[in-house]
Amino acid sequence: MLQLQRDVSLREFNTFGLPATARYVVTIDSEAALLDALALPELAGLPRLVLGGGSNLVLTRDFDGVVLRMAIRHRERLPDNPADPCARYVRGGAGEVWHDFVDWTLSQDCPGLENLALIPGTLGAAPIQNIGAYGLELAERFHEVRALDTTTGAFVTCSRDDCAFGYRDSLFKREPGRYIIVAVTLRLPQPWHAVTGYADVSRTLADAGIAEPDARQIFDAVVDIRRRKLPDPAQLGNAGSFFKNPVVDAATFEALRARFPQAVGYAQPDGAWKVAAGWLIDQCGWRGKTVGNAGVHERQALVLVNRGGATGADIVALARAVQASVRERFGISLDPEPLML
CATH class of the missing domain: 3.90.78.10 (UDP-N-acetylenolpyruvoylglucosamine reductase, C-terminal domain)
Known part of the structure; x- marks a missing residue:
């Protein structure tokens, strides 16, 4: 049942912990819920803010509109594609926590995202920013997104080329508000090759005596680096x-x-x-x-x-x-x- 909340504090919904209040907040846990929310008469004509983990946001004022909190959660390893035998494909809902999704891909024997471990935020937000770290950008592992085009009211599929990725940039940043991402599919190349050229990664692995790391060891190294260098938003x-x-x-x-x-x-x-x-x-x-x-x-x-x-x-x-x-x-x-x- 769709619940529309009024006058909601956003402090716990942004990793800076900044004070702000939204006129309305509605949690979106399915495509149907998204369509239902956008059809609510109370929300007609109001500004919209699509919110994932709130890890890429600075709130400077109250938001006199509706916040759509994306909570669509699902994960699946897709069947191997005979037309593309040199890859494995995984798909997840926009509300999946990014780091947890990366960890899950390794448990599914689908390496390739380990350099992006512990980046805050959600899977749905990752293509918007074209997240990247330690020698890898999301665009290099991207296949397609499913999104609602709010100008037509129809769900569309956007390929890698459609998304026009750049450094921390994408179609979704250039046309803010038009597309609401509900699912992301990633292409993980096979055979897997370690990406260890970034100095911090190679140094951490060398210090641990690891000359030929597997994906899990790179994942662990990246997590260790980020925890040493970056503050935990839950603490600061x-x-x-x-x-x-x-x-x-x-x-x-x-x-x-x-x-x-x-x-x-x-x-x-x-x-x-x-x-x-x-x-x-x-x-x-x-x-x-x-x-x-x-x-x-x-x-x-x-x-x-x-x-x-x-x-x-x-x-x-x-x-x-x-x-x-x-x-x-x-x-x-x-x-x-x-x-x-």
């Missing part, structure tokens, strides 16, 4: 990496490294360079600094945190101050990852 409010790593052309990076020989960057296939945003912020002296109730985490300068009692305005003010420092010192602009609402 945050949204993970707050800024994207800026991508600059080769000439800009060469000029940067001429001024700062220790500059951290990663060469891209097209000749551009991805500069480590955390390094830029750290060099500006922000690591561990607190302004009011918001701060920069002491172990990872890329993470902004709620020290307790922070508002969305506090987080935004801190983010803008960090951006201004980096721009002034390095001439590089930082773009936030989370949605500011």
Whole structure:
């Protein structure tokens, strides 16, 4: 039975733990529930916010609309496809917790997502952001999504090409609100190959004496790295990496490294360079600094945190101050990852 709640606090529904109230909240646990919710006369014409784990969101005000909390939960390993023998396919509902889903794929002998372990959020949100970490992006394992096109009221299937993935970008970010993802299908290449080129991963495995890791060992290594470097949102409010790593052309990076020989960057296939945003912020002296109730985490300068009692305005003010420092010192602009609402 569809339940429409009114005047609901969103503090527990965002990992920053920021205060805000929604006019309406409705939990969506099936495609039918989604259609029923959108047909409710009370919600006609109201702004909509589709919410998964709330791990990529900064709430700066109350939301005078309806929050659709995605809770569609199912997991399945699809039958092998004779037309594509070099892959295994898995599908899950949009409300599946991402990390739990990755763990489950390994139990199903479907490796390939282990580098993305412990990323907060839900399966349905993963394609929107094109999540990535430790040498892998979701787009590399993506097959298709099933989504409701709110402009037509029909469910559609979007392929990898349809989604137009980019660095922390997708069709769904460029057309916000149009598509509501209800299920995601991933393609996991076979035979499996370990992705261990990222320095932290290779170092952690080497320290453990593992020369030829299996997928579970990479999963465990990534979990260990993230727990050492990043704060647990249940203990200290945050949204993970707050800024994207800026991508600059080769000439800009060469000029940067001429001024700062220790500059951290990663060469891209097209000749551009991805500069480590955390390094830029750290060099500006922000690591561990607190302004009011918001701060920069002491172990990872890329993470902004709620020290307790922070508002969305506090987080935004801190983010803008960090951006201004980096721009002034390095001439590089930082773009936030989370949605500011």
